[in-house]
Amino acid sequence: MKHKLNNKLLQIRNLKKYYPVSAGLLSRHIGDIKAVDGVTFDISEREIIGLVGESGCGKSTLGKTIPRLEEPTSGEILYKGSDVTKLDKNGLRELRREIQIIFQDPDASLDPRMTVGDSICEPLIIHNIGDEKKRMERVAELMEQVGLETRQANLYPHEFSGGQKQRIGIARALAMNPKLIIADEPVSALDVSIQAQILNLMMDIQERLGLAYLFIAHDLSVIKHMAHRVAIMYLGKIVELANKKEIFENPLHPYTEALLSAVPSFKPKDKDRILLRGDVPSPLNPPPGCHFHPRCHRILPICNQQEPELAEVSEGHFVACHLYR
Amino acid sequence: MSERLRDKVRGISQPLYSNARLINYYWQRARRNKLAVFGLAFIIFLVLLAAIGPFFTLDPTAVNFEEKNIPPVGFTIEQSIYSIETNELSTKEIHGTWRHPLGTDSKGRDMLAMIVSGARVSLLVGLIATGIAIILGTIIGVLSAYRGGWVDNALMRFTDVMMTFPFFLLLVLIVFIFGPSLAFIVLAIGLTGWTGTARLIRSESLSLRTREFIIAAKALGASDNRVIFRHLIPNVTSLIIIIATLSIPGVILAEAALSFIGLGDPTVSSWGIILEAGQHSLNTAWWVAVEPGVMLFLTVLAFNFLGDGLRDAFDPKSNI
Amino acid sequence: MKTTMDNVILKVSNLKTYFFTRRGIVKAVDGVEFELRRGECLCLVGESGCGKTVTALSILRLFDSPPGKIVEGQIRYDSLDLAECPSKQLRQIRGKDIAIIFQEAQSALNPVLTIGDQIIEQIKLHLPLDHGKARDRAITLLSEMGIPSAEGAMSYYPHQLSGGMKQRVLIAMSLSCDPQILIADEPTTAVDVTIKAQILDIFRELKARRQMSTIFITHDLAVVAEIGDRAVVMYGGKDVETASVSEIISNPKHPYTSGLIECLPDVSKNTDRLASIPGTTPNPLEMPQGCAFHPRCPKAMKICKQQEPPEIITSKEHKVSCHLYT
Helix, strand or coil: CCCCCCCEEEEEEEEEEEEEEEECCCCEEEEEEEEEEEEEEEEECCCEEEEECCCCCCHHHHHHHCCCCCCCCEEEEEECCEEHHHCCHHHHHHHHHHEEEECCCCCCCCCCCCCHHHHHHHHHHHCCCCCHHHHHHHHHHHHHHCCCCHHHHHCCHHHCCHHHHHHHHHHHHHCCCCCEEEEECCCCCCCHHHHHHHHHHHHHHHHHHCCEEEEEECCHHHHCCCCCEEEEEECCEEEEEEEHHHHHHCCCCHHHHHHHHHCCCCCHHHCCCCCCCCCCCCCCCCCCCCCCHHHCCCCCHHHHCCCCCCEEEECCEEECCHHHC | CCHHHHHHHCCCCCCCCCCCHHHHHHHHHHCCCHHHHHHHHHHHHHHHHHHHHHHCCCCCCCCCHHHCCCCCCCCEEEEEEEECCCCEEEEEEEECCCCCCCCECCCCCEHHHHHHHHHHHHHHHHHHHHHHHHHHHHHHHHHHHHHCHHHHHHHHHHHHHHHHCCHHHHHHHHHHHHCCCHHHHHHHHHHHCCHHHHHHHHHHHHHHHCCHHHHHHHHCCCCHHHHHHHHHHHHHHHHHHHHHHHHHHHHHHHHHHHHHCCCCCCCCCCHHHHHHHHHHHCCCCCHHHHHHHHHHHHHHHHHHHHHHHHHHHHCCCCCC | CCCCHHHEEEEEEEEEEEEEECCEEEEEEEEEEEEEECCCEEEEECCCCCCHHHHHHHHCCCCCCCCEEEEEEEEEECCEECCCCCHHHHHHHECCCEEEECCCHHHHCCCCCCHHHHHHHHHHHHCCCCHHHHHHHHHHHHHHCCCCCHHHHCCCCHHHCCHHHHHHHHHHHHHCCCCCEEEEECCCCCCCHHHHHHHHHHHHHHHHHHCCEEEEEECCHHHHHHHCCEEEEEECCEEEEEEEHHHHHHCCCCHHHHHHHHHCCCCCCCCCCCCCCCCCCCCCCCCCCCCCCHHHCCCCCHHHHHCCCCEEECCCCCEEECHHHC
């Protein structure tokens, strides 16, 4: 899928987020959970990046660190050129107008004590946009955009279905006309048929409003239709980054191959399933060398000794794997 | 802006207090619990009694030795009377009369009037002292949970210290030093009774703090203040209401207990004061102790039923 | 065509489970019919709210009663009607003859007991084994499920296990008494795609190695395609289409089934938009008149609004309830 080469909106350089772990009677610092361990990539205007990985790989933490809902441990986050990590309170508030988040659990992301109209209106109130009348108009407009009836604004979250709640979350995220939306597994909690509706809605909105998305998912099939480029994440690091066509037709990293093969397929006889052995190791104690080597089906002797760097193997296709040195 | 859109838009964003739907939803759930409804009814009755009762009763302070120790209506008691003139002990039957439906005490004061005025005292003490305790406890609990770190530590250690004070002895001390005035009693109860609330509110706030809608509010750019007041506190409101409802009986009993051991405010006739006086005449005038006792019992029951019912109504997982 | 009657291990006939709530009667299951054959994997497919979970719960009468009640229908297992048999008999069947695995692995395990204790407890409930033998059996089951160093794993607490592991422990527990039938309620829904693949693999092995008869509940047709033999598509508390999985995929008759197939990202030919079924599942207290699906059906006709469609058997044991085929 081609898209115009646009300006770079977000540039992340060697971003790290560690959670220190203390143990023992005197709370000694015994190590860190390296949730995000040196991540580098860019997002351009109007671009959709899919970020895929299993639970615990750090993709949600990355999503929350970008707008500094979690404070980064080190590294740079450049939004439109300026370093997000160095913004003060006011700068941060301005940033929050442009970068918005949609959450995974539609149940938990809406305040159960506020009507949905109030929830959608909240960003407008926080940033002092317009007066009461203008805000109500904007809320009505947003609700229509996401396919809800304005008369439902007076209802409470518990009176809606999962898919509708997610629409409300999207409406709220759009209220400030953001440039970048970080969608943290927005459809994982929904039925497959509703997933399709919400994905279509997100695609429509992206086209109409010219947004960029960082679409976080654990299932490659979900981003298949939407993403321009895809990044695969494992234990805090990006192990492969390429445009969508390349990832789906020419996956290089063994983990990517396994992820592709894991998607339940309608035509199951097509391929031999690559079953990943074991579970994701603990981020407190990752395996030496390449973190993926214990589960890798194409392991080389060097893999348990040296960590492979993320390197460009062909145009725009990056992979961190010793197979491609 | 077209008429159509304005019509559509009308009614959006009504604040909770004027949008009765959520309150109505909880009310529908609460009223299915018969005991809770009884509790509420009794409390309403008590409030009315306290508010307008005194206008219809006799003066509770009017002392009349001629009419001392009259039993309640329908009861008859034998009193021994010593007559100075004849130097004889004779027994006389005293019947209850409608003039004093609940009887009189040893000083001839009308029991009904005293119970009614006692209701006023107990309710005031209950509401105000609980109010003080709840507000203090909520502020400390929410602040502790939201700020975390050393603030949390400091506040919780302070709470621990306050908790280790034997609550009742502290009350006794305060009253002893400052004198038995109702105002001090209320203040004392309020200033010592917030610790339980603080811990409960803190733990609820802690679990709410990581809920996604709080993170969502921050992601929208909300300041800490806004998150606390607009999101955190409204979601602990139901817990606060329950804690309050279930604390009031304890407070009422605390005041009664203080009065019972003689540290109450003798200028008001709270149920505790009446009880205290009545304990000396259990043989001759049992109703003086029993009546306030029964009232205390029913009041505590009522608040507890209501509190339980509210807790069930507010819990979204209980299927009512 | 061999008769399948003697092969049927469970037969659900005209099952109706209603919930009598203050707000009205919720007809969660409203006339569902299917049979489970020995050794097959039967999938109950449908969106949230279609009644598939309640159907599974009804087989073992595990719903809260009140407000729920089986108002009509039979569930024939062995020589019993599970819809009506006394509780004592039902309790003996639960866990031993028919086992059920629920969706949220986290909440199905007791957090304060080790998994070893929990499996052993389950075993000793139904089998007359002493502690040592029960323990051995538990360890065997855990390794069969692919849990590494099963003996050591016995002393783990649930919170020390990952989501996939917990799900495997649950499956091991359900197999501990060698049940005839395994009911799995959306076991792959709340997990990562790689764990999903592992769990599906386990079910495939169960079928191959133990000839386990399974009722597999899911909303994802791709999962059905992977492991199902036959499928029952449910909507609005009724079964709308029943056929073998290959039939349903290649030749879906009910518009809802075709709709579900179209939704799969895998299958969508158009890479710009995913096909979807407009609208949402109906509120069980406000079911549409006639065919429950008609408001969302691209092929709805006038009669669909008025009359409930009859059940029609087309070919090859393919049943569908739709006016298009009368």
